[in-house]
Amino acid sequence: MKKYALFLIITLTVLGLNSCDKFLELEPESQGIAVNNTSADSIFYKSASEAEAALGGAYRDFKNEYFELDYFVNGDGQSDDAYAGADNPANFQIDEYKLDAINSNVSRDWRYLYSTIGKCNTIINNVRAVNDPAMTAIRKEEILGEASFIRAFMYFQAVQLWGDVPLQLKEVKTISAATLDAIYPQIFPARTPQAEVYAQIIVDLETALAKVPASAIDKGYATKGAVNAVLAKVYASIEPHDWSKVKQYSDAVIAGGYSLMPNYEDLWTIANENTAEAIFEINYNGGTTDGNWGTKMFRGLDWKKFNIPSNDLLALYDAEGDLKRKKANVTFEDVSGKWSDSHYPQTKYPFVNKWRNFQEGSNQNYIFIRLADILLLKAEAMNELGDPSGAAALVNQIRARVSLAATTASSQADLRLAIEKERRLELAFEGHRWFDLKRTGRAIEVINNAKGVNGASLFYNLTTERLVWPIPQAELDKNINLRQNAGY
Secondary structure, three states: OHHHHHHHHHHHHHHOOOOOOOEEEOOOHHHOOEEEOOOOOOOOOOOHHHHHHHHHHHHHHHHOHHHHHHHHHHHHHOOOOEEEEOOOHHHHHHHHOOOOOOOHHHHHHHHHHHHHHHHHHHHHHHHHHOOOOOOOHHHHHHHHHHHHHHHHHHHHHHHHHHOOEOOOOOOEOOOOOOOHHHHHHHHOOOOEOHHHHHHHHHHHHHHHHHHOOOOOOOOOOOOHHHHHHHHHHHHHHOOOOOHHHHHHHHHHHHOOOOOOOOOHHHHHOHHHOOOOOEEEEEOOOEOOOEOOHHHHHOOOOOOOOEEEEOHHHHHHHHHHOOHHHHHHHEEEEOOOOOOOEOOEOOOOEEEEOOOOOOOOOOOOOEEEEEHHHHHHHHHHHHHHOOOHHHHHHHHHHHHHHOOOOOOOOOOHHHHHHHHHHHHHHHHOOOOOHHHHHHHOOOHHHHHHOOEOHHHOEOOOOOOHHHHOOOOOHHHHHHOOOOOOOOOO
């Protein structure tokens, strides 16, 4: 009876919405479920342009709030590389490992990711049916591959944040009493064990690898290099880690024609975007219609910014004598009379320096994956596979670019720490640190020993339960099949 009551509610909701809509979102809207408004019509996209527009909409989600701001808050502000900064209580909870299920960042990130997943589901399940001579069979397969890459990317974000998450691969095309039993689990899904989610991520990425092109008009599109890079990162994150696969896909990236920029500093200048080092990079043209507003969240004197570089990280740069990367990654300003902070004096206040154009309508690109990341990931794999000398050679390649001496680490245990340190110094503020610490099992030890001003303890209390986020309360309220993570 409850299901049939639900059917009535859903039907009334659909009938009450504008009949000219191409598809309608059903509750819970965060799940990205779509329903075709013309149940008798089996063709979702009537033309090539409609299908291309749908794919463009999925790509545009890499420019939403999740990827312009929260991606970096989650990866850096949640780590020992940055303090929350600004004045947002939701970010303070993330920074201090005190999240609750009504945290606004947690809720919106769930919505953003599942909204994009829903868009990709619709593309993947309908693009082959497009009956338009303007769309070739080859292009249909490319679109399917690109959408599969995007869906995998979103699920990879979700599974790292929440652990078990609902795995949705279909959109709802028709609603009737006869189909209710079938569509009910799609509209109100339970959580899927993360091992199964990872398995689907790998399926999607393998699908993409066979179908996407080797190159694109810029680094903001799915290419074989980008797919190989994400596959390497996925195999380094799943339990148990598959280091042979990490090395395999890292090697595939390296063989794809990428190369390190000779000068680390040049990675972050507007003149050097889409470089040979970049593998996946979101491109912005600037202005009111295509400006990157996210850069203003991390730099500027108009208000207190997010992701303030930590004392712990700055101390590591100094101890390592890593002047080039410190200068490229961090800049200092006098903020006297503007705001105060317990971590720093007003006269020498640090900001993230990688995203240099922080003006209104910024045309600064965001680099999500680059070759240095993959070289260090390959170093991890080689070390775990019993080749510490080969791993050290890759670490030294990264260090040589910034004029640092070769690592003195030689044993497997020492190389683990050396690679971890090198990733931190090299990739600071690019959204990797928190997830690196989680996948290596080092998060609790490192975070609880993080140091603040003058080496004093920050007294963080990260526990096993807090390694994953709470399921948003709003989603629990809408979906009785969801269950909360332990400890929340």
